[in-house]
Amino acid sequence: MTPAPALSVEGLSVEFRTRSGAVRALENVSFRVAKGETVALVGESGSGKSVTAYAVMGILDPAGRVTAGRAMLGDLDLLAATPKELANVRGRKIAMIFQNPRTALNPIRPVGRQIADVLICHGNVSRRAAPAQAVEMLRAVGITDPARRAKAYPFEMSGGMCQRVMIAIALAAKPTLLIADEPTTGLDVTTQAVIMDLINDLAKELGMATIFITHDLALAGQRSARIVVMHAGHVVENAPTADLFANPRHPYTAELIAATPDSAASLDELAAIAGSLPDLRRADLPPCRYSERCPRKIAACAQPLPLAAPDAAHFVACWNPLPAQVVVAPTVSAA
Amino acid sequence: MTALLDIADVSKWFPAGAGPGAWARLKRRLSGGVEKLPKVYAVDDVSFAIAKGETVGLVGESGCGKSTLVRALTRLIDVSQGSVKLGSRELALKPARVFARDRDRARIQMVFQDAGESVNPRFTAFAAIADPLRRLRKLRGNALKERVETVAGQCGLPLQLLSRFPHQLSGGQRARVGIARAIAVEPDLLVLDEPTAALDVSVQVVVLQLLQRLKKELGMSYLFVSHDLSVVRLLCDRVLVMYLGKIVEAGPAAKVFEHPLHPYTQALVAAVPRLHETASRLRLTGEPRSPIDPDPNACRFYGRCPHGVDACKTTMPALDAFGDRQVACHFAESFLPQPRIAS
Numbered sequence: 001m002t003p004a005p006a007l008s009v010e011g012l013s014v015e016f017r018t019r020s021g022a023v024r025a026l027e028n029v030s031f032r033v034a035k036g037e038t039v040a041l042v043g044e045s046g047s048g049k050s051v052t053a054y055a056v057m058g059i060l061d062p063a064g065r066v067t068a069g070r071a072m073l074g075d076l077d078l079l080a081a082t083p084k085e086l087a088n089v090r091g092r093k094i095a096m097i098f099q100n101p102r103t104a105l106n107p108i109r110p111v112g113r114q115i116a117d118v119l120i121c122h123g124n125v126s127r128r129a130a131p132a133q134a135v136e137m138l139r140a141v142g143i144t145d146p147a148r149r150a151k152a153y154p155f156e157m158s159g160g161m162c163q164r165v166m167i168a169i170a171l172a173a174k175p176t177l178l179i180a181d182e183p184t185t186g187l188d189v190t191t192q193a194v195i196m197d198l199i200n201d202l203a204k205e206l207g208m209a210t211i212f213i214t215h216d217l218a219l220a221g222q223r224s225a226r227i228v229v230m231h232a233g234h235v236v237e238n239a240p241t242a243d244l245f246a247n248p249r250h251p252y253t254a255e256l257i258a259a260t261p262d263s264a265a266s267l268d269e270l271a272a273i274a275g276s277l278p279d280l281r282r283a284d285l286p287p288c289r290y291s292e293r294c295p296r297k298i299a300a301c302a303q304p305l306p307l308a309a310p311d312a313a314h315f316v317a318c319w320n321p322l323p324a325q326v327v328v329a330p331t332v333s334a335a
Numbered sequence: 336m337t338a339l340l341d342i343a344d345v346s347k348w349f350p351a352g353a354g355p356g357a358w359a360r361l362k363r364r365l366s367g368g369v370e371k372l373p374k375v376y377a378v379d380d381v382s383f384a385i386a387k388g389e390t391v392g393l394v395g396e397s398g399c400g401k402s403t404l405v406r407a408l409t410r411l412i413d414v415s416q417g418s419v420k421l422g423s424r425e426l427a428l429k430p431a432r433v434f435a436r437d438r439d440r441a442r443i444q445m446v447f448q449d450a451g452e453s454v455n456p457r458f459t460a461f462a463a464i465a466d467p468l469r470r471l472r473k474l475r476g477n478a479l480k481e482r483v484e485t486v487a488g489q490c491g492l493p494l495q496l497l498s499r500f501p502h503q504l505s506g507g508q509r510a511r512v513g514i515a516r517a518i519a520v521e522p523d524l525l526v527l528d529e530p531t532a533a534l535d536v537s538v539q540v541v542v543l544q545l546l547q548r549l550k551k552e553l554g555m556s557y558l559f560v561s562h563d564l565s566v567v568r569l570l571c572d573r574v575l576v577m578y579l580g581k582i583v584e585a586g587p588a589a590k591v592f593e594h595p596l597h598p599y600t601q602a603l604v605a606a607v608p609r610l611h612e613t614a615s616r617l618r619l620t621g622e623p624r625s626p627i628d629p630d631p632n633a634c635r636f637y638g639r640c641p642h643g644v645d646a647c648k649t650t651m652p653a654l655d656a657f658g659d660r661q662v663a664c665h666f667a668e669s670f671l672p673q674p675r676i677a678s
């Protein structure tokens with residue numbers, strides 16, 4: 001039995017208005033995250049990972065619009081919530097670590113104060129106790145000399161230190177849903193391990209559901225129970241981590257794995273994925289947005305893709321997937 | 336081989352607590368001015384050289400001073416002490432503001448850590464790439480347009496994106512604009528501060544293979560700052576490992592990653608996440624030392640080092656040579672690969 005999802009995203013579609021036409025950035029994106037579970041969103045740059053996160057947080061660029069779908073946090077549809085309801089859950093129940101830490105921090109406020117602000121605002125911490133607790137948070141994310149560093153301004157810190165401050169702020173409110181958009185990009189691997197331990201431990205301790213956005217497949221593999229692979233605004237595969245690596249079904253997933261520099265002996269051995277993401281403004285986007293790059297394309301690929309059932313164990317949106325090696329529960333595409 | 340870039344005994348200190356605001360200014364005045372503030376030793380007495388056509392990797396803990404070091408040697412900021420030589424020309428004495436208009440400016444180009452931050456939000460991708468070509472190569476009109484489209488193509492940036500503004504691009508697309516902008520003027524030395532951090536693996540492969548090709552074709556040298564050790568291993572000839580402002584290990588990339596000698600490098604290599612392997616729970620424990628007025632006689636890694644002894648607290652290990660490698664650890668010798676006994 002899978003526990004009730006903390007967050008269930010169903011059929012999410014997002015469009016951006018631009019001068020040169022609508023960018024169909026997300027189409028029918030569905031996935032679930034259970035309490036205490038970490039789900040990774042992976043995929044090429046531009047595949048819509050951040051837009052998914054922004055839509056769920058209700059902080060899309062003004063040019064962006066949710067055209068369909070729900071994002072259920074318990075009984076609350078985040079996409080239909082009033083600004084007041086949203087303000088109430090944001091920061092307190094859902095927190096986000098942004099991809100660009102430096103721009104997300106207030107440049108003229110010492111970082112310790114910024115953390116204390118969040119603590120006072122959401123964490124039931126008194127004004128007097130907050131500064132000391134902010135220092136503790138800085139220590140927890142591995143910042144040296146935290147008492148002194150609390151007084152520093154963002155420009156005085158390295159990229160990775162700003163990242164850790166952001167993480168401290170996000171975790172300060174002990175959220176039930178954490179959206180971490182590349183939380184450790186820009187951190188060295190030893191610090192990354194410490195931060196990911198911290199997130200994983202909190203997830204366990206508080207039953208915090210985590211959406212972990214990354215392009216590091218190896219890291220996603222180590223840190224999440226399930227991986228959702230996105231391509232050009234579609235979810236192309238969604239499977240338990242071990243399954244996905246042992247038996248990638250979508251041709252795109254297989255190519256992503258082959259492009260990972262992990263065990264290669266030379267750069268020439270690595271294969272870039274052919275082609276690039278299609279222009280999402282095109283009116284004639286094929287149903288499978290990968291089809292123009294796909295080595296396994298067949299005639300059937302011109303049909304509308306199979307719909308994602310949010311509870312499928314191993315979902316693959318493909319008409320000609322790689323063969324399943326072990327017979328597990330039948331995939332939706334076969335139905 | 337002559338060195339393209341030679342830096343010797345370079346240090347960069349920042350006053351700690353030199354923030355903006357009236358209160359900080361007042362406190363500074365009361366305590367005797369900026370010079371009296373405690374100092375962050377961001378880069379402490381670093382020397383190395385980069386040969387023509389060589390690719391050097393720079394790795395190390397976040398906050399250890401990598402960006403400060405590369406900003407100092409590309410002369411975006413002034414060094415506190417030391418020498419930076421490009422060919423036979425000493426650059427350390429030229430204030431950064433003057434060097435910005437120098438004839439050698441085009442010879443060193445830099446790709447920044449945070450592409451979103453370094454690309455002007457009011458510039459389209461086209462304008463961003465065209466900017467250095469206009470300033471440093473004086474290109475105009477059709478020649479400019481052609482050159483911009485060529486480098487955009489080389490970086491895998493679809494031409495249809497060239498009219499977009501940074502906020503309309505994904506993080507990875509922005510990173511590619513930053514790389515295109517830097518290679519457009521064909522510099523001798525390209526300094527890349529985590530250029531692939533925001534890139535997905537597929538684009539990363541394209542960019543890395545592009546960098547490798549450009550290196551062969553144009554004989555460009557690279558200084559490549561990255562947290563991705565797999566990438567450094569594949570791209571770089573030599574690697575420098577930094578810890579709290581100092582270089583603790585240097586040597587051929589393959590050897591350093593295969594058999595790290597400094598305990599910090601050992602911890603770093605062990606923490607690399609790998610496909611098909613679960614995370615090791617091996618962590619560095621203990622409090623890292625502060626970069627603010629550090630004890631000049633203690634090894635910077637002492638306190639977190641699993642091999643540390645009392646001597647490490649009182650004697651700073653020097654960066655000693657072991658064949659083609661250099662290590663700053665009192666126990667480096669004992670970590671050397673044991674010679675096989677001839678049978």
Ligand SMILES: Nc1ncnc2c1ncn2[C@@H]1O[C@H](COP(=O)(O)OP(=O)(O)OP(=O)(O)O)[C@@H](O)[C@H]1O
Binds near residue numbers: 017044046049215504
């Ligand atoms: N304000 C906007 N206007 C137009 N298009 C946009 C806007 N914001 C995002 N997009 C487009 O939406 C798509 C998805 O972008 P998103 O930032 O979600 O990618 P991502 O998967 O997070 O990539 P990365 O790994 O590079 O961060 C991209 O094609 C991007 O160009």
Ligand SMILES: Nc1ncnc2c1ncn2[C@@H]1O[C@H](COP(=O)(O)OP(=O)(O)OP(=O)(O)O)[C@@H](O)[C@H]1O
Binds near residue numbers: 159376398
């Ligand atoms: N303008 C500044 N004022 C004060 N301190 C600074 C300033 N810039 C950098 N520092 C300090 O110098 C040290 C080195 O920072 P730097 O940005 O070089 O680190 P880094 O190795 O590039 O880290 P990362 O991997 O996180 O990018 C840090 O302790 C930082 O706080």
Ligand code: SF4
Binds near residue numbers: 252301321
């Ligand atoms: S549906 Fe067809 S084109 Fe799309 S990924 Fe599958 S095989 Fe390739």
Ligand SMILES: [Mg+2]
Binds near residue numbers: 099505
């Ligand atoms: Mg993103």
Ligand SMILES: [Mg+2]
Binds near residue numbers: 158160401403448528
């Ligand atoms: Mg840096």
